[in-house]
Amino acid sequence: MSPRLKKLIALLVLLPGLTVYFFAAAALGERVPDIQILKIFYYIAAGLAWAYPVRFLIMWANKD
Numbered sequence: 001m002s003p004r005l006k007k008l009i010a011l012l013v014l015l016p017g018l019t020v021y022f023f024a025a026a027a028l029g030e031r032v033p034d035i036q037i038l039k040i041f042y043y044i045a046a047g048l049a050w051a052y053p054v055r056f057l058i059m060w061a062n063k064d
Contacts, residue, residue: 003064010061014054021050 025046032042 003062006061006063010057014057018050018054025049 025043029039029042029046032039
């Protein structure tokens with residue numbers, strides 16, 4: 001598979017995937033108890049959690 005096609009596939013998976021993830025994280029964030037410190041930790045964790053799976057997608061797209 002050509003590198004150009006792999007990057008296109010990664011983009012087509014990444015954009016809708018991140019959109020769904022962000023809406024799901026926001027919806028779940030509303031269910032966190034109304035204690036500021038809990039909300040802070042939740043949104044920090046949710047804000048960083050997407051990067052781990054995306055790392056593998058980017059590595060796959062850039063592999064020769």
